[in-house]
Amino acid sequence: MNNELVDRIENNPKYKELVSKRTSFGIKLGIFVLVMFYTFIMTIAFNKEVLATTIGDGVTTIAFPIALAILVISFITTLIYVKRANGEFEDLTNEIKDDVKDLM
Amino acid sequence: MLKILALISMVTLSAFAAGDATFEAVKRDLNVPAIIMFFIFIMGTLGITYWAARKTKSASDFYTAGGGITGFQNGLAIAGDYMSAAAFLGVSGLIYLKGYDGVIYAVSFLVGWPIILFFMAEKLRNLGKFTFADIAAYRLGQKEIRTLAAFGSLSVVILYLIAQMVGAGKLIQVLFGMEYEYAVILVGVMMIIYVTFGGMLATTWVQIIKACLLLTGVSFMAVMILYHFDFSFEALAVQATQNHTSSESILAPGGFISDPISAISLGMALMLGTAGLPHVLMRFFTVGNAKEARKSVVYATGFVGYFWVIITIVGFGAIAFLNSAEGSQYFVDGQLYIDGGKLFGGNNMASIHLSHMLGGDAFLGFISAVAFATILAVVSGLTLAGASAISHDIYANVICDGKAKEEDEIRVSKIFVVVLGVVGVILGISFEQQNIAYMVGLAFGIAASANFPILFLSIYWRGLTTRGAFIGGFIGLITAVTLVIIGPIVWVSILGNEEAIFPYKHPALFSVTIAFISIWFFSKTDSSQRGKDEREMFRAQNVRAETGIGSDGAVSH
Numbered sequence: 001m002n003n004e005l006v007d008r009i010e011n012n013p014k015y016k017e018l019v020s021k022r023t024s025f026g027i028k029l030g031i032f033v034l035v036m037f038y039t040f041i042m043t044i045a046f047n048k049e050v051l052a053t054t055i056g057d058g059v060t061t062i063a064f065p066i067a068l069a070i071l072v073i074s075f076i077t078t079l080i081y082v083k084r085a086n087g088e089f090e091d092l093t094n095e096i097k098d099d100v101k102d103l104m
Numbered sequence: 105m106l107k108i109l110a111l112i113s114m115v116t117l118s119a120f121a122a123g124d125a126t127f128e129a130v131k132r133d134l135n136v137p138a139i140i141m142f143f144i145f146i147m148g149t150l151g152i153t154y155w156a157a158r159k160t161k162s163a164s165d166f167y168t169a170g171g172g173i174t175g176f177q178n179g180l181a182i183a184g185d186y187m188s189a190a191a192f193l194g195v196s197g198l199i200y201l202k203g204y205d206g207v208i209y210a211v212s213f214l215v216g217w218p219i220i221l222f223f224m225a226e227k228l229r230n231l232g233k234f235t236f237a238d239i240a241a242y243r244l245g246q247k248e249i250r251t252l253a254a255f256g257s258l259s260v261v262i263l264y265l266i267a268q269m270v271g272a273g274k275l276i277q278v279l280f281g282m283e284y285e286y287a288v289i290l291v292g293v294m295m296i297i298y299v300t301f302g303g304m305l306a307t308t309w310v311q312i313i314k315a316c317l318l319l320t321g322v323s324f325m326a327v328m329i330l331y332h333f334d335f336s337f338e339a340l341a342v343q344a345t346q347n348h349t350s351s352e353s354i355l356a357p358g359g360f361i362s363d364p365i366s367a368i369s370l371g372m373a374l375m376l377g378t379a380g381l382p383h384v385l386m387r388f389f390t391v392g393n394a395k396e397a398r399k400s401v402v403y404a405t406g407f408v409g410y411f412w413v414i415i416t417i418v419g420f421g422a423i424a425f426l427n428s429a430e431g432s433q434y435f436v437d438g439q440l441y442i443d444g445g446k447l448f449g450g451n452n453m454a455s456i457h458l459s460h461m462l463g464g465d466a467f468l469g470f471i472s473a474v475a476f477a478t479i480l481a482v483v484s485g486l487t488l489a490g491a492s493a494i495s496h497d498i499y500a501n502v503i504c505d506g507k508a509k510e511e512d513e514i515r516v517s518k519i520f521v522v523v524l525g526v527v528g529v530i531l532g533i534s535f536e537q538q539n540i541a542y543m544v545g546l547a548f549g550i551a552a553s554a555n556f557p558i559l560f561l562s563i564y565w566r567g568l569t570t571r572g573a574f575i576g577g578f579i580g581l582i583t584a585v586t587l588v589i590i591g592p593i594v595w596v597s598i599l600g601n602e603e604a605i606f607p608y609k610h611p612a613l614f615s616v617t618i619a620f621i622s623i624w625f626f627s628k629t630d631s632s633q634r635g636k637d638e639r640e641m642f643r644a645q646n647v648r649a650e651t652g653i654g655s656d657g658a659v660s661h
Contacts, residue, residue: 003644005647005653005654006643006644006647009647009651009653010643010647015647015650015651018650018651019650022650026222026223027222029218029222030218030219030222030223033215033218033219033222034219037211037212037215037371037375038371040211041212041367041368041371042367042368044208044357044367045363045364045367045368046364048356048357048358049356051356051357052353052355052356052357054355058338058341058342059338059341059342059345059352059355060337060338060341060355061204061355061356063204063207063355063356063357064204064207064337064355064416067207067208067210067211067416068413070211070214070215071210071211071214071409071412071413072409074214074215074217074218074405074409075402075405075406075409077218078217078218078221078401078402078405079402081218081221081222081398082221082398082399082401082402085226085398086395086398086399090394090395093394093651093652096651096653097651097653100653
């Protein structure tokens with residue numbers, strides 16, 4: 001990739017839009033997943049008795065629905081990300097490619 | 105092809121002969137329906153290998169199946185790589201043994217996926233070609249980075265390979281009453297045949313078929329278990345607590361992850377390690393375009409997440425069923441669990457015995473065949489990743505300066521498949537007694553310390569230079585490997601020493617931190633002209649990573 005092409009792309013407002021939108025979207029979702037997971041791990045590390053709380057009068061503990069929730073939420077966040085990446089971000093990328101077609 | 109079949113039948117026959125001799129000691133009947141199911145499967149996968157071998161022509165075909173796999177197929181294949189023997193046999197065995205502690209593994213194994221998708225997958229695809237070293241070597245020194253990446257990949261691959269070998273050996277031992285050593289050798293031979301003849305196309309297809317069969321089989325087990333308890337998890341949990349010596353404590357985090365450092369370290373290893381697994385990273389290059397690559401991660405996360413839910417049910421089901429009075433036939437000498445009995449083949453075999461209790465001989469045959477295919481497919485993928493680290497990174501790019509002929513590169517790769525097969529067999533035999541889920545945890549720990557920091561920093565940090573990556577990367581790798589060797593498992597259990605030099609079972613917290621700090625330090629202090637040039641090149645790399653402009657993907661042009 002030559003410098004002219006790099007300059008052209010970097011100065012393209014669509015490129016700036018793509019990078020800033022996608023980066024902040026990724027970071028937001030990423031932080032959400034990390035906070036969720038490390039809250040779980042830290043609870044196990046420092047205060048695991050909390051997770052031994054039983055549900056109602058049964059023997060099943062709240063640790064099970066929590067684990068299930070982490071699995072489901074992890075899946076949903078990937079779905080949310082890909083929906084936007086394959087729609088909005090993909091379109092932006094294609095527009096950028098179109099704009100620099102003459103240099104490729 | 106005839107030669108291969110002859111070879112297999114020879115090895116199988118000799119192993120059976122050996123098995124007969126020890127049959128008295130094992131005291132289990134040869135299970136004919138199970139064995140028939142098993143051989144049907146093996147013949148089927150060999151057929152696929154033969155078909156794939158005829159279609160595999162270029163290096164791109166061999167490494168990445170020519171980029172012609174769809175997102176859905178690739179999602180299944182990624183899930184297939186993930187749902188390894190360690191996942192299926194190891195985690196269900198761990199839940200059988202320790203209860204909820206096994207579930208913690210399951211959860212941690214999945215959380216790495218969204219993180220990879222948000223921060224790595226896209227950029228990896230836009231920068232890479234065959235192996236993950238292509239990415240790190242984009243603007244850094246080819247030779248240094250490829251040498252480092254090859255060592256990192258190999259360490260991960262070998263450790264992961266041992267875990268799968270142990271699972272396969274135990275499985276065949278239980279099923280055929282064959283000696284453990286012969287069982288491991290048989291797996292090694294099968295694996296070498298699959299990979300050398302079929303390459304990535306064959307392993308991808310075996311992986312896809314196996315993923316479907318595994319999900320179906322384990323779903324069936326979970327439904328059978330829940331059916332028995334009128335679809336009440338509470339009823340299953342009550343039965344499980346009554347059948348386990350630790351009673352109610354199996355339903356909450358327990359002593360397995362005893363101290364905070366181990367808990368954090370394990371969580372870190374499993375999460376970051378996913379982003380450093382060479383055989384999984386390779387799969388981003390087997391699809392035609394970025395859109396399909398992203399979709400494949402969603403499919404993979406969905407399948408794997410579902411898999412962990414049903415494995416949890418199977419694990420607790422194993423406690424409820426096998427540890428009951430009716431389960432005595434699955435224990436050595438018929439001694440019941442409550443009387444201190446031991447399962448045939450150890451706790452890793454819990455789900456295999458459970459399949460027999462739930463569905464009889466035919467279902468046992470089905471589950472065993474699927475479990476074996478699981479191992480074979482994962483082991484093949486791993487070996488391929490390990491061999492390409494040597495042929496593509498070391499041979500083609502370091503030794504031949506990128507001027508190697510394609511045929512030679514593939515030949516080197518095939519030779520190393522054989523070498524890795526032999527190494528896997530030898531180590532598989534010496535690690536016989538280890539829980540395989542734990543072994544995989546260690547492989548993830550090394551991936552997180554050796555591969556992940558380099559990959560992450562080369563994508564995101566402008567200041568990274570060859571010097572920093574090379575020195576820092578090796579410090580991270582050596583730290584991780586050393587801490588594993590002087591840790592409790594290898595130092596005490598395998599080498600037979602009295603006390604571990606390094607007290608924690610999982611080194612990731614320390615080794616990942618050390619890797620990041622040393623890479624940062626040696627890049628920061630690098631004032632060479634070369635370092636300056638490399639920082640300059642970050643701009644172009646970043647534009648390509650963000651847009652994919654200039655990348656040709658996995659398809660050869």
